[in-house]
Amino acid sequence: MTTAEIIQILSGFVGSMGFAVLFNIRGKRFVAVSIGGLISWLLFVILSKFISNEPTNYFIVACALSAYSEIMAILLKSPTTTFITTALVPLIPGGSLYYTMAYAFQGNMTTFLQKGIYTLQLAAALALGIIVSSTITRIIHKIIKQKTGLL
């Protein structure tokens, strides 16, 4: 791991903590959310050694992090939204959104469209990862309920 990557992981962690403060997350949930922010980019850095396609990486990390969020939601008895929205903050494509904007301003149509579509791809990969994970969780919930006869 290079120094740049370590700086990224740590600053993503600080960023997640900042959002946790803004969203008024307290106590154990604050710790869980911050750790989520730390592992989200750690996972991304590790994955990027093996997979060069960024949207695919985003998708996998989003899947993993929503699974983490679902588990934390059950353990800490709090809505999943709390964990997902804050832990995935380092993955928000802010940089590529900015460059999309900058290219639009420069009137550079080709690069603007390229960057714009790329930003949308990242956002879609993120959302898709969350949806896949939460759907699987819902199915598991249903199976457990049926097996234990709680339904």
Place this chain on the structure above:
Amino acid sequence: MIKLFNYAISIGEEMLISGAEVHRVEESITRMCRAFGAARTDVFIITSSMVVTIHTPNGETYTQTRRVINSSTNFEKLHLLNDLSRKICQKAMTEQEIEEKFNEAINCKKNSFFLEFVSCAAIAGAFTLFFGGNLTEAAISFFVGAIVKLGIHFCGKITQSKIFDKFLAATIATSLAFIAVKIGWISSVDMIIIGNIMSLIPGIGLTNALRDLFTGDSISGLLRLIEAALIALSIAAGYFLVAFLGGFAL
């Protein structure tokens, strides 16, 4: 009984305001009303409005609509309300107990303005580093983040519009970044603006929009999608305005 139903709807409303997803709120209200003895509950919620109809076992119906105007993410409040709704479903609570818990959740502890102020600055500084900025850029970004937060805080009280707030924030951040370049502290505005954009962009809004769309709450999803698009546009507008007016070369 009607008072209890009122509480169920109010709890749902506050959950929606503090950032819960639509289908969670619908489910919570239905469950609570069932616990209070409703024969049937029909709930329809979009991000800005709620319609709830409750059928009592002796054949009466009771309908209420609520207009939900503003929302501010507060996960501590959401946690407490979620807890309350779970408890209501598990065991019978008296009206007084519910009222007490409800008020407790509404008036939950909030972080001080100073802490929020510092964390806004820290988010901006951290993401400048994250996207490859150097330490000087991170330090400037930290202060720009703080000033942006102050600007939103004072203007937000007057305007009450999320979209205008973001426009203003983008304008402040971009102008300060250009000023810093003009003075010669940094060579490019990119990193400062990216760091500050991170706390403005509707990444969470966009993700929630897509989630709502996929889970079948199409109207809420579309509303959130449009809101996210408008916010993104207003950020871009703030950036363009300064870049044009300043006439700086990019």
